[in-house]
């Protein structure tokens with residue numbers, strides 16, 4: 567099984583004529599990054615919102631629009647176009663496309679391909695809140711659900727038209743996650759290799775208050791931990807993510823508890839036990855301010871800057887690793903180092919008492935903190951594995967597979 571569930575999957579993206587069409591460019595980019603082959607059909611109306619040139623530059627393929635184009639039919643007929651795909655995704659799905667789909671209309675290439683397909687269809691509706699809540703659209707929504715069409719969104723929020731409510735298209739990352747979930751389900755019909763395992767993951771930074779408006783923090787974005795949560799959930803694990811403050815959306819299928827400080831993070835982890843596996847990817851602050859001020863610290867002319875006295879925070883990785891009774895069977899820590907990465911990470915594994923350490927070089931030149939790529943070394947009792955530079959999602963998938971394999975191997979050894 568490939569580590570990247572999207573590799574070589576063929577996605578037919580149908581782009582409808584709505585403001586959110588610009589977001590499909592980001593979706594195509596992300597799908598391509600993950601190795602998927604993307605072909606696009608654009609409705610005529612969608613050309614008003616995003617250019618076929620932009621779409622074809624990103625898909626690396628021609629864009630299809632016209633049902634009666636002889637060249638299209640010669641190269642790739644409309645039936646073949648939808649049959650050739652592994653999945654059809656409509657984003658944005660306009661009220662108009664939904665109405666056509668619900669009623670079996672086929673009066674342009676997009677609707678004809680949707681009617682001719684024998685593949686799963688995932689749609690991401692996007693429209694004004696009144697269009698979405700209109701009885702006609704809701705009727706079409708119910709019909710499409712009954713027909714087995716999958717939906718992602720719409721989300722609630724501010725709309726381009728200035729109104730607020732449901733109708734915003736799901737973000738590209740959410741659509742991508744839904745596409746990945748679809749292919750995971752195909753790959754593991756009865757549940758993945760981590761089915762039956764409960765996994766606790768920490769992610770993101772912590773914020774340690776100085777006063778009601780200031781805090782000590784670090785540059786962790788949470789991207790790596792969130793990607794791991796998503797990857798293990800896709801392999802069937804019951805996944806609990808304890809997250810410090812991040813701007814990332816909750817990964818689908820994951821129970822998320824959001825916290826601010828290291829002490830809150832520890833309490834949330836303890837409350838989430840028992841777990842079979844703990845993965846501590848959070849960048850927990852080592853220290854907090856000894857006594858945070860109840861009121862905002864004020865600057866007064868002529869006064870010296872206040873000195874911050876720090877005290878040590880609880881060590882979440884060491885606490886979970888050295889726990890009696892409730893210790894997870896596998897505890898994985900992360901080591902963010904800026905020098906002597908392997909040496910420091912190896913020492914950390916022994917000092918904390920965890921089973922594995924994922925070591926990464928977070929010195930500023932690497933761009934790892936907050937970036938999308940990571941080069942990691944997996945340090946176990948048996949030795950060290952050097953993984954190549956990979957997108958954080960690929961690191962997450964590789965780690966998830968590695969954990970699944972570990973449990974298969976340890977079971978076989980029993």
Ligand SMILES: Cc1cc2nc3c(=O)[nH]c(=O)nc-3n(C[C@H](O)[C@H](O)[C@H](O)COP(=O)(O)O)c2cc1C
Pocket residue numbers: 581582583584585586609610611612659660661662663692693694697
């Ligand atoms: C500026 C503008 C924005 C629009 N945005 C949306 C939208 O977000 N969702 C929608 O369902 N229709 C929207 N429409 C209406 C569609 O473009 C229209 O229904 C069109 O016929 C849809 O064609 P298609 O479904 O073939 O893409 C918008 C129209 C205009 C002029």
